[in-house]
Amino acid sequence: MAPVYSKEDGRVVHFVGVQTPLISSINRCDSLASAMECFCDSASHKVSSSTAPSDTSQGHTEPSNVDEDRCEVGEADKDKAKISINTLLNELTSKCKGVGVTETRCTTVSAGQSGEKVICSSLMLSLTKVQQSFVLANPHLPDTPIVHASEMFLRLTGYSHEEVVGRNCRFLQGPETDCRAVQLIGECIRAGKSCTVKLLNYRKDKTPFWNLLHIAPVRSSAGKVAFYVGVQLDVTSVEEPCSAEPESSPHIKQLGAVGAVRVAVRSLQGEGLRRVLKNH
CATH class of the missing domain: 3.30.450.20 (PAS domain)
Incomplete structure (x- = not known):
């Protein structure tokens, strides 16, 4: 998230939030279990398809006892979010009419x-x-x-x-x-x-x-x-x-x-x- 300031008096008039979906990274993995291996740094929480319980009726495996709090967003995802925020703010400041808004801080x-x-x-x-x-x-x-x-x-x-x-x-x-x-x-x-x-x-x-x-x-x-x-x-x-x-x-x-x-x-x-x- 990033604040958007008023050019008139420097007040914060909006907040811009950009969401970066991580599901695309999961789809690149063979299964949900191996997807967790992509995101979790701790080897003790890695789940393999051979140890995960199988649901034959649905045709997929699910991880068990995975500590989602130990998962971290990669640097590539962070960079993608920053680029998206900057692009959006540049578009707002260039297209806004009247007194407008700015991504920079105001005068004192x-x-x-x-x-x-x-x-x-x-x-x-x-x-x-x-x-x-x-x-x-x-x-x-x-x-x-x-x-x-x-x-x-x-x-x-x-x-x-x-x-x-x-x-x-x-x-x-x-x-x-x-x-x-x-x-x-x-x-x-x-x-x-x-x-x-x-x-x-x-x-x-x-x-x-x-x-x-x-x-x-x-x-x-x-x-x-x-x-x-x-x-x-x-x-x-x-x-x-x-x-x-x-x-x-x-x-x-x-x-x-x-x-x-x-x-x-x-x-x-x-x-x-x-x-x-x-x-x-």
Whole structure:
């Protein structure tokens, strides 16, 4: 099976399944018993016509006690299925009218139904595997809106996905948020640098929490900043002040999340790893 993507927004719109019959291989053997010898690698499960029970009324022999789970599909059958899939996908992409479909993965950011910018399904799938509280923001759009928020971020803040995507992260700020920390974040984003700050944020229900926030640029395969990732860590219950030094445990977890996001973005865009559509 193989996914078929929409050229418009990169969503998976179909799955194509190709069936490769194996009965033709069985017909090339003298009997059903010898056919099993063609497919089973284990000699202990080979069945010969001399040992198989005979059904004289039907004029054929049948194998007994054959472990079908030990049978494997040959490489020739696998190659045949791959060729069939590629041929079918090429036919679909060449004949489809309108916005069409594609066998390749989409671009990282596309327009949603209301015109907002959202990340495509291919990148979304990779980001959902990152089990950390983080958001992905696009600095090339006005006010640097969030284009993706992890499930752990939604649980931490109490907001829904619809309430977060498209907004600047400042909605987490409140009356006691340190303006100097906010200013430092803005300066680092404009300079294309990383930074780690501890600031007071507020959940949807207005309860405050101390957020150890690490922000870092995410570059494309061309080396340009494509996104900014912000990784949040609730340190409200931590008695000792959390260190932002590289050797500290919380910071190591944040750097791990940043690395996973960078791999997801760059592998999607890397021409040597996956083919992508480029908007000119």
